[in-house]
Amino acid sequence: MKLAMIGFGQAGGKIVDRFLDYDDRTNSGIVRAAIAVNSAKADLIGLDNIPQENRVLIGQARVKGHGVGADNELGAEIAEEDIDEVQNAIDSIPTHEVDAFLVVAGMGGGTGSGGAPVLAKHLKRIYTIPVYGLGILPGTDEGGIYTLNAARSFQTFVREVDNLMVFDNDSWRQTGESVEGGYEQINEEIVRRFGILFGAGEVGDGEEVAESVVDSSEIINTLSGGGVSTVGFASEEVDMNTGGGLLSRFTGDDGGDDDLDAANTTNRITSLVRKAALGRLTLPCEIEGTERALLVLSGPSEYLNRKGIERGRKWLEEETGSMEVRGGDYPRDEPEVAAAILLSGVTNVPRIKRLQQVAIEAQDNIDDIQQESEENLEELVEDDEDELEPLF
Numbered sequence: 001m002k003l004a005m006i007g008f009g010q011a012g013g014k015i016v017d018r019f020l021d022y023d024d025r026t027n028s029g030i031v032r033a034a035i036a037v038n039s040a041k042a043d044l045i046g047l048d049n050i051p052q053e054n055r056v057l058i059g060q061a062r063v064k065g066h067g068v069g070a071d072n073e074l075g076a077e078i079a080e081e082d083i084d085e086v087q088n089a090i091d092s093i094p095t096h097e098v099d100a101f102l103v104v105a106g107m108g109g110g111t112g113s114g115g116a117p118v119l120a121k122h123l124k125r126i127y128t129i130p131v132y133g134l135g136i137l138p139g140t141d142e143g144g145i146y147t148l149n150a151a152r153s154f155q156t157f158v159r160e161v162d163n164l165m166v167f168d169n170d171s172w173r174q175t176g177e178s179v180e181g182g183y184e185q186i187n188e189e190i191v192r193r194f195g196i197l198f199g200a201g202e203v204g205d206g207e208e209v210a211e212s213v214v215d216s217s218e219i220i221n222t223l224s225g226g227g228v229s230t231v232g233f234a235s236e237e238v239d240m241n242t243g244g245g246l247l248s249r250f251t252g253d254d255g256g257d258d259d260l261d262a263a264n265t266t267n268r269i270t271s272l273v274r275k276a277a278l279g280r281l282t283l284p285c286e287i288e289g290t291e292r293a294l295l296v297l298s299g300p301s302e303y304l305n306r307k308g309i310e311r312g313r314k315w316l317e318e319e320t321g322s323m324e325v326r327g328g329d330y331p332r333d334e335p336e337v338a339a340a341i342l343l344s345g346v347t348n349v350p351r352i353k354r355l356q357q358v359a360i361e362a363q364d365n366i367d368d369i370q371q372e373s374e375e376n377l378e379e380l381v382e383d384d385e386d387e388l389e390p391l392f
């Protein structure tokens with residue numbers, strides 16, 4: 001699937017930058033165009049891979065290249081005012097070669113949190129291809145204002161995109177890591193999961209065509225209907241080009257026993273599917289009640305088989321209760337077999353309910369402090385008996 005990716009704000013820009021790097025490394029061909037939009041000049045300069053002409057600085061008149069300081073209302077205003085500058089950059093990409101837009105942003109900050117929903121709304125008005133969002137939730141330790149920003153941005157972003165895929169920094173936080181080092185690993189996890197998912201169906205020239213390919217229309221159909229999505233992932237290392245697969249090493253078999261090998265391949269796939277769905281999701285949630293799902297099995301083609309995918313699909317139907325579970329394979333010359341599962345239209349998400357609760361508390365607290373602050377300042381500045389007169 002070919003995407004036009006637009007990273008809004010610092011997190012958004014860095015993640016799209018990583019996607020370009022992933023595309024380069026793996027030849028997946030998913031990033032047809034990459035743009036970064038920011039109100040902070042320094043963040044745009046810090047990117048490695050996004051071409052200079054695709055880095056758009058907005059809000060110069062208002063914030064002079066210094067960012068909006070986690071004020072997402074200002075982020076939204078600036079995006080609206082300078083949407084033409086973003087559109088100019090989009091005009092230079094061949095949108096007729098693109099299957100969908102992907103707008104990426106951290107929802108806890110200011111520029112991306114406020115700007116990404118504005119851009120999504122604009123794109124949906126102009127283009128007929130789907131507009132997807134990839135929204136990053138802040139860690140719970142980032143504090144009230146980030147939580148409040150994220151809760152408000154989440155509501156708006158979901159409404160404006162065709163589907164919002166969510167990644168929760170909180171469930172991926174590692175203790176004892178520097179924030180930057182932590183983000184590097186987290187961003188790698190993000191591009192790997194979404195890279196395999198969107199890379200399915202993008203078979204390059206001379207590459208093997210999968211037995212039952214996933215094509216971009218299946219990804220689009222899984223995401224259509226809107227709502228919120230999460231992605232599960234599990235992988236296992238395998239030897240490349242052993243012909244007989246792993247079993248031959250365990251049994252000393254030279255790969256002659258095809259039936260056993262096929263059973264082994266099928267079992268590996270079904271257990272990977274279970275691990276992916278029941279393990280850590282990009283947004284933790286209850287998978288029962290998921291509206292639609294897509295299972296992508298990637299790896300060397302001798303380790304993929306139709307039976308494994310069918311079994312995995314059936315199991316997912318039972319677990320989710322959904323009759324709309326698609327599946328297919330994505331042959332890649334990598335020494336691992338991986339299952340990536342897109343769960344689309346998830347609604348039982350306690351993490352979002354908690355986020356909203358904390359956001360409301362933060363909002364009340366901010367209102368209280370603002371009110372008290374006016375009273376307190378008046379008390380400080382005015383003399384008790386009102387005997388003093390201000391100058392003017």
Ligand code: GDP
Nearest residue numbers: 009010011014106108109110111112113138183
């Ligand atoms: P903006 O530039 O004003 O849009 O704000 P940022 O993108 O800097 O930060 C918004 C939120 O994104 C933060 O609160 C973090 O939760 C998250 N964040 C920042 N940088 C990264 C990153 O590199 N990776 C990930 N996964 N999250 C990030």
